[in-house]
Amino acid sequence: xxxxxxxxxxxxxFVVVAMVVLVFFGTYVIGDPVWMMVxxxxxxxxxxxxxxxxxxxxxxxxxxxHFLGDVVRGEFGRSYVHGTSAIALILARMPATxxxxxxxxxxxxxxxxxxxxxxxxxxxxxxxxxIMAGSILGFSLPTFWVGLMLIMLFSVMLGWLPATGxxxxxxxxxxxxxxxxxxxxxxxxxxxxNLALLKISLVIRLTRSGTREAALQxxxxxxxxxxxxxxxxxxxxxxxxILIPIVTVLGLxxxxxxxxxxxxxxxxxxxxxxxxxxxxxQRLDRPLIVAYVMVVVxxxxxxxxxxxxxxxALDPRVRLSESEA
Amino acid sequence: xxMMFKAVSFAVVMAASPALAADxxxxxxxxxxxxxxxxxxxxxxxxxxxxxxxxxxxMDEFQALKPGLAESWKVIDDLTWEFKxxxxxxxxxxxPFTVDDVIFSLNRxxxxxxxxxxxxxxxxxxxxxxxxxxxFRVKTATPEALMLNHLANIEMMSAKAAAGVSTxxxxxxxxxxxTGPYQFVEFVPGDRFVVKRFDGYWGAKEPWDKVxxxxxxxxxxxxxxxxxxxxxxIETVPTADAQRLAKEPKVAIASALSNRLVYLHMDRYRAExxxxxxxxxxxxxxxxxxxxxxxxxxxxxxxPAVVERIMEGEAVPASQMLPxxxxxxSKKLKPVEYDLAGAKKLLAEAGYPNGFKLTxxxxxxxxxxxxxxxxxxxxxxxxxxxxxxxxxxxPAVFFxxxxxxxxxxxxEFSMILAGWSAGTGEPSDSLKALxxxxxxxxxxxxxxxxxxxxxxxxxVLDKAxxxxxxxxxxxxxxxxxxxxxxxxxxxPIHYQKNTWAAKKGLKVTPRTDEYTxxxxxxP
Numbered sequence: 001x002x003x004x005x006x007x008x009x010x011x012x013x014f015v016v017v018a019m020v021v022l023v024f025f026g027t028y029v030i031g032d033p034v035w036m037m038v039x040x041x042x043x044x045x046x047x048x049x050x051x052x053x054x055x056x057x058x059x060x061x062x063x064x065x066h067f068l069g070d071v072v073r074g075e076f077g078r079s080y081v082h083g084t085s086a087i088a089l090i091l092a093r094m095p096a097t098x099x100x101x102x103x104x105x106x107x108x109x110x111x112x113x114x115x116x117x118x119x120x121x122x123x124x125x126x127x128x129x130x131i132m133a134g135s136i137l138g139f140s141l142p143t144f145w146v147g148l149m150l151i152m153l154f155s156v157m158l159g160w161l162p163a164t165g166x167x168x169x170x171x172x173x174x175x176x177x178x179x180x181x182x183x184x185x186x187x188x189x190x191x192x193x194n195l196a197l198l199k200i201s202l203v204i205r206l207t208r209s210g211t212r213e214a215a216l217q218x219x220x221x222x223x224x225x226x227x228x229x230x231x232x233x234x235x236x237x238x239x240x241x242i243l244i245p246i247v248t249v250l251g252l253x254x255x256x257x258x259x260x261x262x263x264x265x266x267x268x269x270x271x272x273x274x275x276x277x278x279x280x281x282q283r284l285d286r287p288l289i290v291a292y293v294m295v296v297v298x299x300x301x302x303x304x305x306x307x308x309x310x311x312x313a314l315d316p317r318v319r320l321s322e323s324e325a
Numbered sequence: 326x327x328m329m330f331k332a333v334s335f336a337v338v339m340a341a342s343p344a345l346a347a348d349x350x351x352x353x354x355x356x357x358x359x360x361x362x363x364x365x366x367x368x369x370x371x372x373x374x375x376x377x378x379x380x381x382x383x384m385d386e387f388q389a390l391k392p393g394l395a396e397s398w399k400v401i402d403d404l405t406w407e408f409k410x411x412x413x414x415x416x417x418x419x420x421p422f423t424v425d426d427v428i429f430s431l432n433r434x435x436x437x438x439x440x441x442x443x444x445x446x447x448x449x450x451x452x453x454x455x456x457x458x459x460x461f462r463v464k465t466a467t468p469e470a471l472m473l474n475h476l477a478n479i480e481m482m483s484a485k486a487a488a489g490v491s492t493x494x495x496x497x498x499x500x501x502x503x504t505g506p507y508q509f510v511e512f513v514p515g516d517r518f519v520v521k522r523f524d525g526y527w528g529a530k531e532p533w534d535k536v537x538x539x540x541x542x543x544x545x546x547x548x549x550x551x552x553x554x555x556x557x558x559i560e561t562v563p564t565a566d567a568q569r570l571a572k573e574p575k576v577a578i579a580s581a582l583s584n585r586l587v588y589l590h591m592d593r594y595r596a597e598x599x600x601x602x603x604x605x606x607x608x609x610x611x612x613x614x615x616x617x618x619x620x621x622x623x624x625x626x627x628x629p630a631v632v633e634r635i636m637e638g639e640a641v642p643a644s645q646m647l648p649x650x651x652x653x654x655s656k657k658l659k660p661v662e663y664d665l666a667g668a669k670k671l672l673a674e675a676g677y678p679n680g681f682k683l684t685x686x687x688x689x690x691x692x693x694x695x696x697x698x699x700x701x702x703x704x705x706x707x708x709x710x711x712x713x714x715x716x717x718x719x720p721a722v723f724f725x726x727x728x729x730x731x732x733x734x735x736x737e738f739s740m741i742l743a744g745w746s747a748g749t750g751e752p753s754d755s756l757k758a759l760x761x762x763x764x765x766x767x768x769x770x771x772x773x774x775x776x777x778x779x780x781x782x783x784x785v786l787d788k789a790x791x792x793x794x795x796x797x798x799x800x801x802x803x804x805x806x807x808x809x810x811x812x813x814x815x816x817p818i819h820y821q822k823n824t825w826a827a828k829k830g831l832k833v834t835p836r837t838d839e840y841t842x843x844x845x846x847x848p
Contacts, residue, residue, distance in 0.1 A: 030719075030721060030722055031721045031722045031724070031725035031726070032725035032729070033721070034725075035720075035721065035724035035725050035728060036720065036721050036724070037365075037441035037442055038366075038441070038442045039366050039367050039368075039442055039748070040744070040745060040746060040772070041745065041746070041747075041748055041754055041755075041758060041772065042442065042771070042772075043446065043758070043768040043771040044765050044768060044771040045446075045765075045768050045771075046442070046443070046445070046446055047771075049443070049445070050440075050441060050442065050443075053439060053440070054439070054441075078439065080441055081358045081365075081441060082358050082359065082514065083358070083359060083364065083438075083439050083440075083441070083492050083493070084492075084493055084496070089514065092514070093514075093515055148545050148546075148549070151545075151546065151549045151553070152549065155549060155552075155553035155555070156549050156552045156553045159553060159554070162553065162555050163546065163549045163550045163555045164352075164539065164541055164546055164549075164550045164555050164556075165516070165517075165539060165555070166516070266542060266543050266546075267543050267545075267546055268546065269539065269540065269541040269542075269543070269546055269550070271513065271515040271516035272515075275515055275542075276514075276515055279356075279542075282719075282720070282721065283721070284721045
């Protein structure tokens with residue numbers, strides 16, 4: 001177990017280093033950030049000054065060595081635009097994104113699992129067909145469009161929910177959350193639903209196919225023959241067996257919810273780290289982009305590790321030391 | 326149980342009740358990078374800090390100069406100005422505003438560490454001499470015609486409260502003490518900037534208890550936020566929505582002609598230019614050196630069509646660097662009339678009866694509808710016989726290549742579309758930067774990505790820049806503009822309009838400088 005975790009961490013370090021190098025040189029190739037920093041009417045002299053301040057006049061390898069020096073000293077670079085620590089900027093916005101992703105994940109499970117079970121148990125039922133058709137829509141509609149439609153319907157036309165922003169934030173055990181007040185949930189619901197839409201469809205499909213497969217297995221037939229109640233067969237025997245692939249996929253999907261909430265965050269003006277990344281890319285704020293990538297890579301590695309450990313808990317046949325591949 | 330139910334229903338009522346009537350919620354399209362007034366010289370920053378900090382000289386909604394924290398001034402000689410401060414001005418911490426604060430602020434400007442766009446140019450070459458607590462003189466190395474315009478961009482900070490505070494301290498509220506009508510409350514990057522009324526303000530009392538600026542970059546979301554009542558006012562109304570919003574019964578629109586010109590620059594420094602080819606694809610000499618070609622191009626641009634179809638009326642055809650309502654512009658210059666036949670004739674006379682091939686480059690998403698404008702102009706040129714292709718790039722890529730993407734760090738493209746906003750509220754900076762002969766040492770032609778140069782214009786412009794008398798300077802600037810525009814140094818297309826949309830019942834005074842200020846909004 002320990003060896004497994006250590007090996008995973010080694011892999012993580014390698015991935016982080018590779019990503020940092022790629023992103024650093026990638027953003028260098030795009031263009032000179034100075035033009036995104038100075039006002040349109042800056043003189044050549046001013047542009048030159050700013051370049052010198054930030055070291056843009058140095059060759060790229062010198063800039064990279066400076067950056068590595070900062071990393072070794074424990075400072076992961078300061079955002080060019082904000083002038084503050086890039087990691088601190090990202091961490092300050094992380095709770096908002098985590099909260100959004102977490103809410104989306106809950107919605108995906110709470111909505112997706114029962115619908116998927118139903119569609120799996122009664123595949124010929126008209127409602128099951130409607131659910132499956134709906135899940136195709138969920139897969140194929142673009143997030144930004146659905147987001148705008150949600151805003152138009154629930155905020156502009158019906159006026160039920162606010163269109164933008166995050167509700168009042170309270171701090172609990174050092175964790176910031178807006179999930180403890182009604183107003184917080186009112187703000188959270190639409191963006192979470194928008195972000196969850198694709199995942200709901202995914203859960204529906206996974207659950208349905210898992211259920212259909214499991215329902216025909218011998219152990220289920222045997223349970224029926226034994227006279228167990230339908231709820232016990234579904235709740236204990238089927239559900240427990242189909243959960244393994246769903247947990248694996250959801251674990252990975254949580255990472256992508258966090259990393260790719262960019263679209264939802266910018267449409268709902270949700271003050272999370274996705275919106276920060278978008279602006280950093282537009283302004284070529286290299287330290288911020290690099291720091292974001294590092295944080296997300298670490299997040300993915302951690303989630304994968306947790307999923308692997310959970311996996312072994314759900315399925316006793318899996319031994320962590322064996323999964324070297 | 327009943328108690329709990331009561332508590333819940335109470336919470337529902339609390340949450341559902343709208344914000345207090347005396348709060349103003351404004352959605353901004355771009356967010357400031359800091360709450361430090363001297364850190365980043367960009368409109369998103371300047372407009373929010375302007376609520377907390379004030380300059381010595383104000384610019385009104387037409388960018389005309391007005392006394393601000395300085396009550397009056399006079400020119401002693403070409404190199405000396407004398408200013409008298411307003412009496413009774415107090416900082417938010419209660420301390421009086423004096424000449425010491427002026428000296429502190431002017432000294433702080435060039436010393437903000439890691440500033441991505443310092444305001445240093447505004448204070449360079451100026452030394453302050455204290456006469457008494459409310460009187461001081463500014464001495465300059467050379468005659469400084471733009472003294473007042475420069476001072477209008479420097480916010481006054483408290484020598485006591487702001488001594489030694491960093492940009493990060495100011496973001497967190499430490500030392501964030503100004504003389505403005507509003508006091509700093511909080512700045513949450515990525516989310517909001519909040520100020521509250523300062524009751525000890527020297528001027529008229531503001532009607533709003535609290536002003537909340539929300540940062541909503543996405544255009545449709547900003548509009549939806551207004552329609553759903555999340556905010557009371559939005560800036561930068563998308564052109565596609567402006568006409569629809571004007572018909573909406575609960576929305577009022579306010580718009581003003583801006584100081585932003587959208588124009589085309591042509592390569593004027595190379596004998597052969599890389600993105601112009603003969604019809605057969607062979608290299609040809611740079612046609613833009615020929616005045617008749619330039620005249621043909623400007624005649625081929627159907628400005629009213631661009632304004633009506635692309636900008637949906639949210640612009641005005643341009644004739645020079647700034648609309649002629651500004652001082653220092655020429656009344657003689659009118660937008661060039663669309664005349665395709667005349668343009669074809671000129672092109673033939675210039676020796677290009679069959680035209681040539683051209684690629685126009687431009688940013689995608691920097692100016693309102695920028696890529697659509699380029700496509701429209703390209704079609705107009707193609708009608709003229711110049712086979713025109715379009716290549717738009719992300720702004721970050723475009724500006725670094727357009728400014729220094731070629732060999733020897735020279736501009737790369739043959740023709741570009743760009744925009745320019747005259748922050749000083751008069752045309753001398755525009756003429757100097759966009760049309761002055763390129764000279765890095767003199768700081769002339771700094772945004773002249775076409776490298777146009779006309780010594781006759783430079784002479785008149787230099788004279789204007791050294792003339793302190795406002796009227797004489799205006800006449801010289803108008804003359805310089807006429808020389809450059811008659812020579813087609815660049816092709817002006819239109820001046821953008823700035824549009825705000827507000828909840829019905831709010832009175833919004835639109836500004837030409839694109840600033841969104843709570844001070845312009847009255848219930």
